Amino acid sequence: DTGVSQNPRHKITKRGQNVTFRCDPISEHNRLYWYRQTLGQGPEFLTYFQNEAQLEKSRLLSDRFSAERPKGSFSTLEIQRTEQGDSAMYLCASSLVAGGSPLHFGNGTRLTVT
Amino acid sequence: AQKVTQAQTEISVVEKEDVTLDCVYETRDTTYYLFWYKQPPSGELVFLIRRNSFDEQNEISGRYSWNFQKSTSSFNFTITASQVVDSAVYFCALTLGQDTGRRALTFGSGTRLQVQP
Numbered sequence: 175d176t177g178v179s180q181n182p183r184h185k186i187t188k189r190g191q192n193v194t195f196r197c198d199p200i201s202e203h204n205r206l207y208w209y210r211q212t213l214g215q216g217p218e219f220l221t222y223f224q225n226e227a228q229l230e231k232s233r234l235l236s237d238r239f240s241a242e243r244p245k246g247s248f249s250t251l252e253i254q255r256t257e258q259g260d261s262a263m264y265l266c267a268s269s270l271v272a273g274g275s276p277l278h279f280g281n282g283t284r285l286t287v288t
Numbered sequence: 289a290q291k292v293t294q295a296q297t298e299i300s301v302v303e304k305e306d307v308t309l310d311c312v313y314e315t316r317d318t319t320y321y322l323f324w325y326k327q328p329p330s331g332e333l334v335f336l337i338r339r340n341s342f343d344e345q346n347e348i349s350g351r352y353s354w355n356f357q358k359s360t361s362s363f364n365f366t367i368t369a370s371q372v373v374d375s376a377v378y379f380c381a382l383t384l385g386q387d388t389g390r391r392a393l394t395f396g397s398g399t400r401l402q403v404q405p
Binding site: 216265267279282 | 396
């Protein structure tokens with residue numbers, strides 16, 4: 175079990191550019207989640223997948239954000255036309271399907287928009 | 289909608305002191321799960337414990353103990369004989385347990401614990 179892996183660890187981009195993050199979940203986990211965490215706050219839910227189906231999206235996920243999990247394994251989160259307000263830590267987590275299964279988080283991707 | 293409140297923003301203690309982190313939650317559902325996570329300076333959220341809404345037994349794991357009280361909608365976390373390595377941000381979180389409804393965790397805003405040597 176190698177845990178949840180996220181790449182890159184850090185990303186600095188200029189406002190208006192597009193960025194893409196990748197998450198590789200724990201292999202036997204069917205559920206994959208994306209969260210965003212800003213300084214001094216708890217993680218905020220963005221979206222989650224069960225296998226390849228995106229089952230829920232938060233209101234925080236504006237039209238500039240899109241997430242995919244094409245084969246039910248890894249997932250990508252893309253942010254188009256980045257804004258300074260997008261600067262945050264983007265966390266990926268995975269879990270089993272069973273109700274109440276704990277989420278296992280990756281180390282996150284820290285995005286800085288200049 | 290569910291909500292988790294951690295009123296203590298930051299706590300500072302001296303090593304070997306006991307410390308309790310408070311968590312109050314809100315949900316209309318009768319089936320739910322509560323969690324505690326630890327986020328050390330390295331940043332990764334580490335799962336500590338899960339409780340379901342039907343099990344109010346307190347739990348002890350080494351220096352850690354948890355007190356779940358449905359009557360007050362609280363799930364408090366106590367560290368006994370704190371150590372410097374306990375310094376981290378601790379998050380309480382809630383998820384629904386039914387087949388419908390949000391599966392994702394709702395987190396509190398966290399309590400930063402600093403243990404001084």
